[in-house]
Amino acid sequence: MLHLITNDLLARELDWCRGREALVVEQLGQDAVRALRQVDAVPADPLLGPRAHRRPVRPAHPLHLEAVLAAARAAARLGQRRAVEPRLARALQHPHSAYATVASGYDRLSSRIPCCSSTLCICANRLGPTRHPFPSYAAASVSSTAASGKLPGITTRVAPISSTSLAAPITDRTTSGTSTTDSTTPVIMRPTSAALRPPGLGLFCQKSSVSHDTDPYTIDPLLNNTKSNMLIAMATGVAPAPLPHVRVRDGGIGFTRSVDFAKILSVPATLRVGSSRGRVLVAKSSSTGSDTMELEPSSEGSPLLVPRQKYCESIYETRRRKTRTVMVGNVPLGSDHPIRIQTMTTSDTKDVAKTVEEVMRIADKGADFVRITVQGRKEADACFEIKNTLVQKNYNIPLVADIHFAPTVALRVAECFDKIRVNPGNFADRRAQFEQLEYTEDDYQKELEHIEKVFSPLVEKCKQYGRAMRIGTNHGSLSDRIMSYYGDSPRGMVESALEFARICRKLDFHNFVFSMKASNPVIMVQAYRLLVAEMYNLGWDYPLHLGVTEAGEGEDGRMKSAIGIGTLLMDGLGDTIRVSLTEPPEEEIDPCRRLANLGTHAADLQIGVAPFEEKHRRYFDFQRRSGQLPLQKEGEEVDYRGVLHRDGxxxxxxxxxxxxxxxxxxxxxxxxxxxxxxxxxxxxxxxxxxxxxxxxxxxxxxxxxxxxxxxxxxxxxxxxxxxxxxxxxxxxxxxxxxxxxxxxxxxxxxxxxxxxxxxxxxxxxxxxxxxxxxxxxxxxxxxxxxxxxxxxxxxxxxxxxxxxxxxxxxxxxxxxxxxxxxxxxxxxxxxxxxxxxxxxxxxxxxxxxxxxxxxxxxxxxxxxxxxxCRMRNTKTEYVSCPSCGRTLFDLQEVSAQIREKTSHLPGVSIAIMGCIVNGPGEMADADFGYVGGAPGKIDLYVGKTVVQRGIAMEGATDALIQLIKDHGRWVDPPVEE
Ligand code: SF4
Structure with a gap:
């Protein structure tokens, strides 16, 4: 969630800013930087300005910011505002943001950018501490020229803002090929609430009446600062690009899919859909499919309709989702089979004796599968020996090869291991470099063809040998292509996996499972749910492997895993789990089993309550319901305001x-x-x-x-x-x-x-x-x-x-x-x-x-x-990898050393990663990274940028502390009285 904030508000409302996921500031001057330091914000880039820690915020908007955020992030990385527009186009085409845009006339941002037609102004309203009564909107400002020229196929609603009137005619402009058709409709500009509106922000444009508009706020202060001829565009009635056959009957239905009938659960009062006035409306499309999709307003009164997506069997009781059975060696996975537990070895794969011994230890603890990293040809060769030795010792536990960046290695190891894990972010792509941020349809298509070419032989081989596969997306390692379209969002993770799944299905290979791991449990949960919702839509039934990556160690690691994995198990999702701890692998089996038992118990008993209808929970985009904190009443002698904490x-x-x-x-x-x-x-x-x-x-x-x-x-x-x-x-x-x-x-x-x-x-x-x-x-x-x-x-x-x-x-x-x-x-x-x-x-x-x-x-x-749960930070946040055969130092020991010296820095996030192959990619949103660069050498990172390479291990912890100090994030440990 981004928050656009004026410098003035930033200076006055430090408390409010603290802990926000992302702040977009008006001007990133000295004062702003000073203020942002006080709220633990990390400056990110010139356009977005500082970016605070990415924990979700309380008053999130009900619309789908993901795609707009992706566009914003891409723009920020580029530092080229002109590059935003195509992304916006795609964002708008994306089903989750089809209708999600309303213009923001924000002069400071606009004036920094020479031509508003090439600008994405990013903002989110709800800048006030109180929940806004109206739906909030992601904002995107595009001119009519941009809209007609660069968003082909999209009808945009364009209105000049007048400084004298709230109402203005708008034009529906549809571009098809080279022709443009316009039609004019009245539109009302609705201001935000005066109380909540920071200066210069928050103009809503909505095809609506002004019935809610009782605010005393006048629009003048905004318009005085805004070019009077600035054009506001609202994308409406967008047919997602992959579904050209869908016809949108009314601008109000911004979200249609390849369905015959869309059943709208309740038509918002503000929405006129054809001539329908009833509670249920059937919108026909020309699709020949026979599915039905339920649409509902994204929030109360919102004109945005989103599919009422099903992401689990039941929201009022735990019912395990039915999946197909996937065979991993001789162990069935999914369907009604027990929830399988697994872990990964940490020894060097080339050290066959040690790896075999580790696998046996893990198997003796009761794991159902063991994963082994296979980074190159030598390791792949060792895998044959490992398998043979284990069989000779009568250990038939299925083995899983963990593959990154190495299609040929995957092909080789598929001949001896039972399952291959591929990471769609790097199997056929390099790690995201952000070198190519402009993807035309052609570029995108070419990359998909490349993936198919590289991935198909592995699929064929798995078919031939009866192997299983895991399409395992990681939040921290998505490809350039996905990042450019979706950013590092849950939606991007899902799309990344689906690209590979489609190839499997095309080749009639179905013996695979999905995973959507992230170190942030909130993101991880959202990604899995989105994936399952997508699978329900598509009629797919592949099992799920659950995990929170880099969860850390001890109770921290167990807690993070329990939040992420436990949440999904309560929803009846998950067929195999791994708890990633920075501990010996066999130590993972016990918490894994406890979690599996918890999920199995809940599903067996179908724990729950009597059926009820749920209309308010937002399970795809985090939105915190903040209860009203105690207020002080007149005459009270003691201060009750502190009996609860705003962050939890x-x-x-x-x-x-x-x-x-x-x-x-x-x-x-x-x-x-x-x-x-x-x-x-x-x-x-x-x-x-x-x-x-x-x-x-x-x-x-x-x-x-x-x-x-x-x-x-x-x-x-x-x-x-x-x-x-x-x-x-x-x-x-x-x-x-x-x-x-x-x-x-x-x-x-x-x-x-x-x-x-x-x-x-x-x-x-x-x-x-x-x-x-x-x-x-x-x-x-x-x-x-x-x-x-x-x-x-x-x-x-x-x-x-x-x-x-x-x-x-x-x-x-x-x-x-x-x-x-x-x-x-x-x-x-x-x-x-x-x-x-x-x-x-x-x-x-x-x-x-x-x-x-x-x-x-x-x-x-x-x-x-x-x-x-990313609510209240009271200590340093650590992201540490569980270690594997690639690890270049003793992770547990080093991790303990670093924790001892840095555990008093709430709001700071430190990643400790065993190697540079995956470490930098997987450390997601850490502020500082300590990554094994070579044997005995450490690379230090700020965000995802390496700032010091090849530091000798002995001095690396001190260098990390110095780095934290240099970035103004260090405070001395508290001295006990
Ligand atoms: S980051 Fe850690 S777990 Fe991941 S590949 Fe590198 S050493 Fe292995």
Missing amino acids: SVLMSVSLDQLKAPELLYRSLGAKLVVGMPFKDLATVDSILLRELPPVEDAQSRLALKRLVDISMGVLTPLSEQLTKPLPHAIALVNVDELSSGAHKLLPEGTRLAVTLRGDESYEQLDLLKGVDDITMLLHSVPYGEEKTGRVHAARRLFEYLETNGLNFPVIHHIKFPKSVNRDDLVIGAGANVGALLVDGLGDGVLLEAADQEFEFLRDTSFNLLQG
């Missing part, structure tokens, strides 16, 4: 015993201590739950609690406790029964409430929420022992209810684990059950309870969970 809250359960040692408790809560008094810090717990209150006469415990309340830490306690041993300013925890009986009314007026809900209550019970003032937060909680109720599904139902009813309460995910829960199960259970919601933007915090676990472990797990 951590709540902890505290016992009476802990209150007896206040200083220890403050430290455990992550507070700073100054002369024995607690202060909130970056990673301080936001609120605590006290299941039992200390007696009124226990002055010491009560004083400890008062000190916490004084630093804005919320203290939640059950209603019965608060009624019997009142604690000043505590937040009373009530359940639905207490709400319905009115028991909470016994509390003094104005007492704040936290309501515990399961999510599967009757709607009558949920309606109780509407009538109660003083609700500060909701705790979503389903008892852990309830096997049939899916907590993810129950929470989805609750969020759907809240959104439908306009209830904006913050929701905390509360899990109370049973006694003696295994530590790894806890991490995986929290990651899968809470992560599955947070990656969809559903939830404002977490409360994990487990009687037998250490307090610090639970606290750290909670913060890890929020960071893994």
Whole structure:
């Protein structure tokens, strides 16, 4: 998500800017750079300006920015604005952004660019902290000339902006070959809300009435700064290029596919589609297909219709997606077969004895497959020996060859291994160089032909030998071609895999699976879902291999994997999994199995809730639902605004015993201590739950609690406790029964409430929420022992209810684990059950309870969970590869060294990668990279640019620290009092 921000706003709203995915600044001067440093933003390039960390942001727009972002990124990389236009054309042709553009008249950007006809002005609105009532729009500004000349086949809507009127005639201009037809329709320019509009930004153009337009804002300030003759174009009615037979009956339907009938679930009031006024409209196309596609408004009231895509069997219960069976050696994969677990060796493949020993170790731990890197001819030769030796030792575990950049090696190893993994980003293409950013249709077609030529022999060989294949896309290693069209987006990942899959299918080869890995679980989840949605559309049924790449080590790595893999398993997706940890490969098997068990258990029991319709969750483009943080009410003596954190809250359960040692408790809560008094810090717990209150006469415990309340830490306690041993300013925890009986009314007026809900209550019970003032937060909680109720599904139902009813309460995910829960199960259970919601933007915090676990472990797990879901950064983010036969140094040891010295840099992301073959490509969005360049030598990277080569290992960690300092990202570690 990009945010366009004025320098003025940047100076004033640092807090708001902090953690945004990407900021486009008006002018990248000294002041801006200084301000951006304060918000941890990384300057990226001249057009886009600084680019903050790419974690998803809260108020994302409902439209499909992906393609527009791709165009923007491509432009930024190029530094050539003229190059944007063809990308925009493609962006508009792309089904996911067909209708997604409205012009932005933003004079500063325009004036920096000599000709607006060759400009893509990138912006996203919702620059205010509050959710905007209208749909937001990705913005693209093109002139009529550009539109007619460069976007052939697209009807554009063109309107001159007048500084005197909000309404102006617009022209629908359609270009076909050399002829252009125009037709004129009235259009209304609708301003954004004054309150939310930063100076100079936010002009909507929409074929609509002005019924919503009650804002006091006038359009003049914008127009005064805008060339009066600037032309605004809105692309409408775009038939995606690959589907020329589709006729769009009305400009309002911007999204049609190769379907006979499009069923629109509800026609937005603002949309006139032919003469239809009903709730259901059937749009006919000339396609001979017989599929039906459901369309729905992309958000409430939006004129943009998007397909109501199905990405899993059910959103209200876990039902495993049916796939075909793929045979990997003698092990069946997919369909109803168990979820297979696998890992990868780390030894040098040429060292046959060591590799064989490693494979045996892994097999003994219970893996179903083992993958081995095969980088060249010598390794391929070694593979024959490895296979033979294993067979002699009676180990028949299927072996998988991991191939990058080496089609001939793949061909050779297909003769002895059971499965070949190819990376579509580099199998036939070089690593993305950004040397060719202009792809004409011809160029694109030629590259596809080249891929087919290079890839087909491998497909034929796999057919001949009965081998399986994995088309394994990685977010960090996409080809130039894909990057130029789609950017490094989930859509790009899917398209990259589909190119290869189409070739397999053309050759009638179907023994393959897909993977869509990324180190960012949010991106990874989106990519898999998009892929499955696409497969449903296409009628394909290939199994999925799930994984989060470069997840790291220890609990961090397990948590990231649990979020990504667990989320998909809860959706019934995934047939084989690998947990990539920077640990010995056999250590991956245990978390893998725990995850597989979790997914199998959920699918076997079909955990879930009663069917409900989901209209608000956006599963293809992240959009965080931010609950309303507590506001300060008049007359309140304590400040409640800090009891929840805007980026995600951590709540902890505290016992009476802990209150007896206040200083220890403050430290455990992550507070700073100054002369024995607690202060909130970056990673301080936001609120605590006290299941039992200390007696009124226990002055010491009560004083400890008062000190916490004084630093804005919320203290939640059950209603019965608060009624019997009142604690000043505590937040009373009530359940639905207490709400319905009115028991909470016994509390003094104005007492704040936290309501515990399961999510599967009757709607009558949920309606109780509407009538109660003083609700500060909701705790979503389903008892852990309830096997049939899916907590993810129950929470989805609750969020759907809240959104439908306009209830904006913050929701905390509360899990109370049973006694003696295994530590790894806890991490995986929290990651899968809470992560599955947070990656969809559903939830404002977490409360994990487990009687037998250490307090610090639970606290750290909670913060890890929020960071893994790209919500709240409280420590350095590491991306480290799991290592393989290519690794040039001891990854675990070096990784531990680097972590020890740099773990206090929240907001900084460091990649530690074993080799330069894949390392730089796979480290995705890390700020700094430490990559094995040659034996004993390290290359250092800033972003994806190598800045120092061949540093001796001994001095490389210090050089990395110096690099971080040189880029102004270093702070000294905190000194304990
Ligand atoms: S980055 Fe290189 S060393 Fe690390 S896992 Fe990937 S290929 Fe192996």
